Amino acid sequence: MSEPALQISGLVKRFGSAVAVDGVGLELPRGTLLALLGPNGAGKTTTVEIAEGLQRPDAGTVRVLGLDPxxxxxxxxxxxxxxxxxxxxxxxxxxxxxxxxxxxxAADPLDVRWLLDVLGLAKAARTPFKRLSGGQQQRLSLACAIVGRPELVFLDEPTAGMDPQARRLVWDLLAALRADGVSILLTTHLMEEAETLADQVVIIDRGRVVAQGSPAELTASDGDAEQLTFRARPGLDVGLLIEALPEGYTVTETAPGSYRVTGKIDPQVVSTVTAWCAQHGVLAEQLHVGSKDLEDVFLELTGRELRA
Amino acid sequence: MTTFDGSFRPGTFTPAPGRGSTWRMLRTHAKVETLLTLRHGEQILLTLLIPLALLIGMTVLDLVPADQLDDADPVGWTTPRILALAVMSSAFTGQAIALGFDRKYGVFKRLAATALPLWVLIGGRIVAGLCVATLQVLILGGVAAALGFRPVLAGVPMAVVLVLAGIVGFGALGVLLGGSLRAEIVLAVANLLWFVLLLAGGIVLAPESLPPGLSTVAEFLPSGALAEGLRAALMHGAAAWDSVAVLVVWGVVGAGLATRTTKLT
Known part of the structure; x- marks a missing residue:
């Protein structure tokens, strides 16, 4: 049981002249959850479909539960x-x-009625598939993925199109699967989903792995480059705040009303920022010191421009 | 939304993988496929109600031209043709349309992700097709008998062979059409072909009553072959192996092409 649930190395997949997957490597230890993040078109689905055996790789090795997919x-x-x-x-x-x-x-499936009830589909049990909402179709698809008591599940954007209640339910369900020893690979666009559930996050972009590690590792501050973020009314004169701070700090309004102070953040700096805000009659909200969140890391690595 | 209390007992999802019994998979799949056809209003219209209406209409309303009847009575002339129509409607038209929309709704991508082997997927569909055809023959045959249809009993085994060959021939063509084009186009083309074959393909009009060139073509169409074969078998107790051969050739050619063109996703 010590061999990983999934082991991928040097995976390459081309479609004509386009390289969809370009040397991806990752490893999913048994009983853990790995979240695969990446912009649209990064190669997430291709990677997952190769692991499922639905597509063949052009190069590289893939072992699923020790077997060739x-x-x-x-x-x-x-x-x-x-x-x-x-x-x-x-x-x-x-x-x-x-x-x-x-x-x-499946030889020993979960109880179908129980599973429908858990996923909030009991009332829709007799509803034709084409009349289900997008979120209900997603929940049925998830039910189909786990009903056979599998050892390993692949979930491609499992909570896409779900309302927040359904999403929480699915997160609880996935946590329970993991606790019971099921290995899980999921792709997602939701940073919160990855931060909440994943033991390991792998970020891919243009077919390559650009970062991997636990959410804590990925968001850990690298050396002195720490940051302080806060929200206030948009359009503050950040130049004045920079003057109030010691040499070497930068302040940017990253989005209207969102400010980021970059540099070594110590108690003195926090005090200076809040004092400056007080002087200008500004209430700084959601003051957050320290590490970046996963979304910052993701956008830093994959850029901000829109993808296909 | 759910009566579930929000917590999972540890061990609920402990892995216990394994493949289900093949017999159970096949039975469940065939049952689902059969129910889908029988519940579908347009399928019922196509496979049962229209053939029934034509059977009763052509028999009771005396629509068949006297010079076509030979020595047969109207119900004897009509019933074999309506059985051919019923087989074409379910195995070809209905099958193609269902396949087109099943692909559109992603069912095969879903089922490819389960332990259901491809042969069970295809086998279940064939079993479902046979169930539907059996129902059609029983209902249409029953109504025809009530209208006074008296087939030559010695020709019944030949008729069964012909119906099976018809399912093979039309079924392969249905898969060829439904598996290669977009669902909406499949719908339009399948319905159009149904109408064309009904009128000009040797079903409601005997091939010999069609214009000369067309009548030869109609004899080699699956529709004409099946209708003429069933007439020969049920009315005269004759062997109709040439019709079986035509249907099987269509089946082999259709299946050969379909294995190249069918996209399940």
Whole structure:
């Protein structure tokens, strides 16, 4: 059981002349959760679909539960659970029928009615798939991924299109799966999802891994470059605040009303900033000292321009 | 939204993977596919109600031209053709449309992610097709019998072979159409072909009553072959292996092309 649930190294996948995945490597230890982050088109889904055995790599090695995902696909399929992006159901199939069908593929599935109830789908059990909301379809797809009691689950943007209540429920569910020893690989655009759930975060961009580590490691301040952020009314004259601070500090308004002071943040600096705000009759809200959050790290690494 | 209290008992999700029994997978899948057809209003219209209306209409309203009847009565002339229509409607038109929309809704991407083997996926669909065809034949045959249809019993086994060959031929063509084009286009093309084959493909009009060139073509269309074969078998107790051959050739060619063009996602 010591071998990892998933081991990828040097993975390359090309589509024509475009390189979708360009040397990705990652490792998912058993019973842990790895969040794969990246802008649209970064190669997340391609990486996951190769691990699921749905696509073949051009180079590199992939081991899933110690097996080759393509060659040993028939042996692996009963052991893994998959929630594909945009994967659906028969348009006219009822919610419970679809889950029953997927459950029939497993030797010892979870109780279908219980699982529908847990995911808030009990009332929609007889509703045809095409009449479900986007969030309900997502929850049914998640139910299909876990109903067979898999060892390893792949979830491609599991909470996309869900309301906040459903998202919390799914997070609780994933935490329970992990606690029971299920290994989980999920892709997400939600930094909060990754920070809340993941043992390990891997950020990929343009097909390459640009950072990996625990959320705490990724957001740890590197040396002296610490920061202080706060919110106040937009349009403060940051030049005046820079003058009030010792030499070497920078202050920027990162978004209207969001300010960031960069430099070594010590008690004196915090006091200077709040005093300066007080002098100008400004209430500094959400004052936050120290490390960056995951979104800062993500945007620093992947840039701010929009992707496809 | 849920009666779930929000906490999971530890061990609820402890992995216990394994493949379900093949028989249970096949049964569940075939059941779902059959129910989907029987619940679908337009499918029922196409596979049952329109053939029933034509069967009753053509028999009772005396619509069949006297010179076509030979020595048959109207119900004897009509029933084999309506059975051919029913097979075409379910195995070809209905199948193609269902496949087009199933692809659009991503069901195969979903099922590819389960332990369901491809052959069970295809097998379940075939079993469902046979269930629907059996129902069609029982209902249409029952109504025809009530209207006075008396087939030559010795031709019934041949008719069964023809219906099975029809399902193969039309089914392969249905998969070819439904598996390669966008759902909305499949819908339009499948309905159009249904209408064309009904009128000019040797179903409601016998091939010999069509214009000369067209009549030869119609005999080699799956629609004409099945209708003529069923007529020969049920009315005269004749062997109709040439019709079976035409249907099987369509099936082989259709399936051969379909394995190249079918996209399941």
């Amino acid at each position: 393509h060659r040993d696909r028939a042996r692996l399929r009963p052991r893994i659970g998959v929630m594909p992006q945009g994967g659906g159901a028969y348009p006219g199939v009822r919610t419970a029928e679809m889950l029953q069908l997927v459950a029939s593929c």
